[in-house]
Amino acid sequence: MRAHVELIHENDYIFHAGELPFGEGRILERRLSTDEEDGSSSLSLHATADWGRSAGIAHADTEFYVVEGSLIYGGRELGAGGYIQVPKGVPMDWIKIREGSRILHWREYGDAGFDPLTSVTETDATGDVTVVDATTMEWTEATSVGPLTPLYIKLLHRDPKTGFYTRLIRAKKGWTDHRLAHHPCYEEFYTLGGRMAYNFGDIDEGTYCFRPAGVKHGHFIAETDIDWIIRSDGELTNWYTTSEWVKWGGHPENYDEHNHAHQPVISTLPVRSRSRGEWSGDGM
Known part of the structure; x- marks a missing residue:
């Protein structure tokens, strides 16, 4: 894993x-x-x-x-x-x-x-x-769930037995989705160009993610047109969460529960690199 x-x-x-x-x-x-x-x-x-x-x-x-x-x-x-x-x-x-x-x-x-x-x-x-x-291929509008503007794809490869695929995805400037999604397969992306605001941090050219199956993510706003190359080890189904909550807490004996810098965090934090800055835990 x-x-x-x-x-x-x-x-x-x-x-x-x-x-x-x-x-x-x-x-x-x-x-x-x-x-x-x-x-x-x-x-x-x-x-x-x-x-x-x-x-x-x-x-x-x-x-x-x-x-x-x-x-x-x-x-x-x-x-x-x-x-x-x-x-x-x-x-x-x-x-x-x-x-x-x-x-x-x-x-x-x-x-x-x-x-x-x-x-x-x-x-x-x-x-x-x-x-x-891929420069000779046409962008194809991807199906979406809910009242969202579409994403566009170029399918580079799909394994007919496992559903493992590699594809290019483009979001147009202004594309947004504030639902949290998770998938039954892993999802990996490398950003080829553009910029997006995101709950885990800003995404720009050269930004990379590997997200195991089941990890929630969301709060996307495309600040420019943005392109990624994306891979998944199976058929990617979006399961959405709204009005999210996490049962997390306890009695703070010697720290300020209202000070974000003092609050404990869920132990399964992702690997992040220094230029991505601090992360509040938003979206988990």
């Missing part, structure tokens, strides 16, 4: 050497969130020189999304908005990331292990590799 991360800004995190076995070149990574039980990770890659790796088989479901710069996959070059998904155990073609590029990289249900191949035809394993240029 990954920790509840809400919110961090990637610039608050340090760089590590990129954990991409059998690659050549120079690439760094920021570890947005990791699962130390199975190796699942969400990473922000920064190529400080050209970096590349030959064909092979990854030990995890593998995804790449180009934020800035370009990536070449099997001879096809993808700029910002380029996306690749390779299922676990399925051969992936050679890949090259250009110097100066920023790439989001996810490994799911496995670690960084990688078995090189001389070519993708060396194995009998089969499966569908998804390669998408």
Whole structure:
């Protein structure tokens, strides 16, 4: 299980050497969130020189999304908005990331292990590799519950068996929802551009969240048009809470119960990075 991360800004995190076995070149990574039980990770890659790796088989479901710069996959070059998904155990073609590029990289249900191949035809394993240029896709209006202005989506990949999906979502300036929502699946996002006021803190470009299933969240106001790339490990259903309350308290023996700085907080606080500021606990 990954920790509840809400919110961090990637610039608050340090760089590590990129954990991409059998690659050549120079690439760094920021570890947005990791699962130390199975190796699942969400990473922000920064190529400080050209970096590349030959064909092979990854030990995890593998995804790449180009934020800035370009990536070449099997001879096809993808700029910002380029996306690749390779299922676990399925051969992936050679890949090259250009110097100066920023790439989001996810490994799911496995670690960084990688078995090189001389070519993708060396194995009998089969499966569908998804390669998408999101800039060529149209935004589709998403269904909503309640009298809200719509969100817009570009579906990049969906697993037909599990419902696991990766998609782009856009909220137009002024979009708002003050209900609290929770989901039967996890929800993860990285902010590609724009700004939103939110109960956990302000969301802007580079802001990241990993929210386990069942965690309530809400009070959104889009201050500009805002875009995210969002992932969930199942069908995302919004369960809403209104007129919320939490039974929480006791007799304060030696502190001021009316002073917010003195009040105890629920122990399951999320991981937050310094630039996101303090959080009042609103929305829980």
